[in-house]
Amino acid sequence: MAAVTETGAAHRRRAQRLTIFAMTGPAYLWLALTIFLPLSAMAYFSFLTDAPFGNKQAFLTLENYRAFFQEDFYRTLMLRSFRLGAEVTFYCFLFGFPCALVLAKTIRGRWREALFLLVILPFWSNALVRIFSWTMVLRGNGVLETLVNWILPGTGPLNLMFSYPAIIVGLVHSYIPYMILTCYLSLQAIDDSLIEAARSLGAGRLTVLRRLILPLAMPGIFAGAVLIFVPVVGSFMEPRILGGRNGTFIGTIIEDQFTAVFNWPLGAALSFIMLGIVLMILLIASPALRRMR
C-alpha cells in the first residue's frame, strides 16, 4: 500500500515537472530567441572595426571600448544620463507614491477603478504621441504659456520648451504609471490591522508612514525605481524632441551611431558599457535594499 502511494507521488511529481516545463518552456525559448540572440550579435559587433555587411572587411578590435575612455565627453554624457535617470525616478516616487497610497488605502470600490483607469490611460497612447502633445503644451505660445498669461497677465514667455526641465516633465509623465502600479501592489498587501495596531499604540501618522508603511512598501518602490531608472538612462526620443540643444545624452549619441552614422560597432560598445554600469549600480544597491526589507 505504501509503495503504491510512493510511486503515485513520484508520478505526480514527474507530471508536475512536465507541466512546469510545458508552461515555461515556450516563454524561455521565446526570450532566448528574441533577447539573447540579437544581444549576442550586438556583443560581437561591438568588437569589430566595421559592421560586417557586404564585402567590406571587418576585423576584431577593442578600439570601440577604448574610444569611450579616450574621449572625455562620453563620460560627461554618461554621468548626465545617470543624473537624468536618478532625477526622473525621484520625481516619479515623489508624485507616484502618495497617489498609490491613496489608491490602496483610502479609496474603495468604483472610484478606485476609475482612478486606476486614469493612471493606466497614458500607457494606451503611443509614446511619440504623448511627447508631441507635450510640445504643444510647453512651447512658446503653447497651451501652458497662454494659460499662465491669462491668469497672471504680463508673465511673458516661460521658455520651457527645449530645456532640461522639459525633458524631466515628459519622462516623468511617461514613466510614473510604473511607480504607481508597483507601489500600489505592495501597499495593498499591508494588513490594515497592522496600521490600526500602530495607531492604537500611539504612533502618529508620520511615524506610521516612516516606520511601517515605507519599509513594507520598499519592494514595490525598488521594483518601480528599477523599471524607471534603466530605460530613462538610455532614453533618446524624449530628450531629442523636448530637449533641443540641451537634449544630448548617451542615448542620443548611441542612436546617432545606429541611424545617422552607421557606426554600429561603436554604438554597440557604448550600449554595453552603459549596461555594465547599470548592472553594477544594481549590484551595489541590492544588499542595502535587502537589509531594509
Place this chain on the structure above:
Amino acid sequence: MLKRFGRTAVGLAAAAGVALGAAQAMAEEIRVLNWQGYGTDEPWSLEKFSEHTGISVVHDYFNSEQEMLTKLRTNPGAYDVVLINSAFTRQAADEGLIQPIETGKITHLNDTSPGMRENANFIIDGKTYAIPWVWGVTSFAVDTTDFTEVPTSIEELWDPKHAGRVGWRDDAVEAVMFAAIATGQDINNPSDFDAIREKLRALKPQIRTFWSSEDEWNQFMSANEFDLATYWSGSASRSKTAFGLPVEFVIAEEGAIGWLDGLSIAKDAPNPEGAHKFINWMIDPDFYVAWDTNVGAPASANEKANAGLPETSFNRAVLGDSEKVSKVQFMGPMDDALREKILTLWQETKTYYQE
C-alpha cells in the same frame, strides 16, 4: 461612414485590378534607389515614362548616404538606378557598387553644364560612373518678418541679436563645413580644427533647437521658433512657394556648401538598358521644368532645363546668379579618418552645449 468605406473598397479593388493588368502587360521594370519624394518617384512622370517605354518603375528608399551604401552592399543585383551624392560616387565605384555608364545612350548629356559633367568624382579612369542630375546649396534662410533687410554675411548666425533664435541641423559634416566657411577654410580639407571647434562652441547661446527634416523646419519656422536657420536651397524654395512661409534664402559673401547629386547604374543591374533610358528621362528638360514648376526642385544640372524655367523662379533667380554661385564650395569625397574626426568633434561640441 460605411457607405464611404464601401466605395473606397470598390475603388481599391478596381485599382488593384488595373495594377495587375498593367503588370501583366509590361513585364519590364526597373528598380530605383533614392530619397523618398526626390523627383524620381513623381507619379505623373512615371506614368508618362511607362507609356513611352513600357517600363514600370519600382522604388526603394534610403534616409542617409550611409544607408544607401549599405543597401547596395547587401543587395547586389537588386537595383538598376541609384541616386548618389557626388561626394560618395568615388567610394561607391571603388567598392564596386556601381558600373560605368554608356554615355552614348544618354542623349541629353551634352546639354548638361560641362563643369558638372566632367566632375572629377564622376569620371574615374576615363569611365563615367554618374550623370549629373540636380545640384543645390546648403546655407541659411531668414524669416523676413524678423529682418529689415536680408543679411549678406554668415556671421549673422553668430550675432548675439539672434541669441536662442537660430535653427541648426544636427549633422556633423554640415556643422563643421559651416564653421570652416565662417573661418575662411576649405570645406573639404579644413586645416585649423581648433578654430572650427571655437566657432562651433560660440554657437551655444545661439541655437534654439536642432531640426532634422524639411517638414520639421517648416513647423519650427511657422511657430516662430527661429529668426534664421541653416537650410537647403531647394527646400527653401518649397517652403516659400508651397507653404507660403516668409523666408529668404541667403548665399553669404563668405561662401556656402554646394552639393551635386548624380544618377548611377548599380553593379549587375538586372535591366541596364532600362536604367539608361530612365536616367536620360530624368535629365530631360521636359521632366525638370514640370517638376520644378509643380512641386519645387533643386537646380538642374541641365543648362537647357534651367533656361526653360520662368525668370522669377528661385532656381533661376538665386542659383542662376553666377557671381553668387562662384562663392559656393562643392563637397568632395571624404576619407574615413577625416569623417571620424569630424564626427567626434561635433559630438564633443554637442556635449559642451549641455549646461
